[in-house]
Amino acid sequence: MGVLALQGDTREHLAALRAAGAEATTVRRPAELERVDALVIPGGESTTMSHLLREFELLEPLRARLADGMPAYGSCAGMILLATEIVDAGVPGREAVPLRGIDMTVRRNAFGRQVDSFEEDIDFEGLDGPVHAVFIRAPWVERVGPEVEVLATAAGHPVAVRQGRMLATSFHPEMTGDRRVHAMFVDSI
Ligand code: GLN
Numbered sequence: 133m134g135v136l137a138l139q140g141d142t143r144e145h146l147a148a149l150r151a152a153g154a155e156a157t158t159v160r161r162p163a164e165l166e167r168v169d170a171l172v173i174p175g176g177e178s179t180t181m182s183h184l185l186r187e188f189e190l191l192e193p194l195r196a197r198l199a200d201g202m203p204a205y206g207s208c209a210g211m212i213l214l215a216t217e218i219v220d221a222g223v224p225g226r227e228a229v230p231l232r233g234i235d236m237t238v239r240r241n242a243f244g245r246q247v248d249s250f251e252e253d254i255d256f257e258g259l260d261g262p263v264h265a266v267f268i269r270a271p272w273v274e275r276v277g278p279e280v281e282v283l284a285t286a287a288g289h290p291v292a293v294r295q296g297r298m299l300a301t302s303f304h305p306e307m308t309g310d311r312r313v314h315a316m317f318v319d320s321i
Contacts, residue, residue: 133203133321134159134168136194138184140176140209144306145314152315162193170203170297170321173210175268175304178228178240179221181209191229198233203297205317211293211300212238212271219274234295235277242272243287243302256292257283259312265291265303272302297321 135145137158149156149172156172159165171194173181185191198204198214206214213231215238221227228240243250248269253262265286272289276282284292284301291302292313297320305313 133157133170133172133318134164135172135174136181136190136210137174138188138190139180140174141304141306142174144304145172145174145207148306148311148314149318151311152318154314154318159190160188162189165190165193165197168202170205170317171197172317173204173206173213173231174306175208175210178209178212178218179226181213182229183226185229191231195231198231198298201297203317203321204233205299205314206233207301207304207306208268208270211273211302212240214298214300216277217275233298234293234300235280236273236290236293236295236300237275238271239274240271241269242274242289243267244269252286254284254286254291256313257281258316263303263305263310263313264308265301265305266307267291267303270302 214233217237282290
């Protein structure tokens with residue numbers, strides 16, 4: 133599978149996927165996107181990644197693959213990009229653009245209005261025992277469509293969701309040694 137490698141914590145996701153038993157490679161070019169059967173969109177800055185998706189001519193090919201059902205997992209900035217709709221997407225002309233993989237509305241930097249970054253142990257549907265979740269200027273989910281399952285919440289908002297073989301978390305499992313979320317994604321493919 134691929135890890136989008138335009139910006140963000142690509143290396144941590146590559147390591148986590150490999151530890152979870154997957155073959156993982158970076159994706160920067162349309163030809164590389166064509167060769168992967170699933171994609172991870174890392175944490176980082178969704179506005180920068182959106183700009184680079186256009187620059188690298190990946191935006192429409194990626195939307196097309198997602199519309200076609202390619203499995204994807206997004207953490208933090210990746211969750212924002214996987215949404216159908218983004219609230220507080222950024223300054224006009226430099227906004228984060230929705231790739232429309234998961235039927236949800238995501239608020240960018242949602243927790244940031246209260247506290248920039250925090251860590252919390254949260255229950256995660258389908259995993260035994262809580263996950264230590266690292267939130268960094270994290271989004272939350274404000275609306276989910278009928279086909280979206282909420283797997284975890286924090287401060288009363290969904291922070292992990294799944295729709296078919298699309299998964300998204302507001303937090304960064306790639307930054308802890310816990311590989312269960314990556315394994316959940318890998319095992320679903
Ligand atoms: N606030 C960032 C964004 O808007 C996300 C932060 C992160 O990925 N840690 O993309």
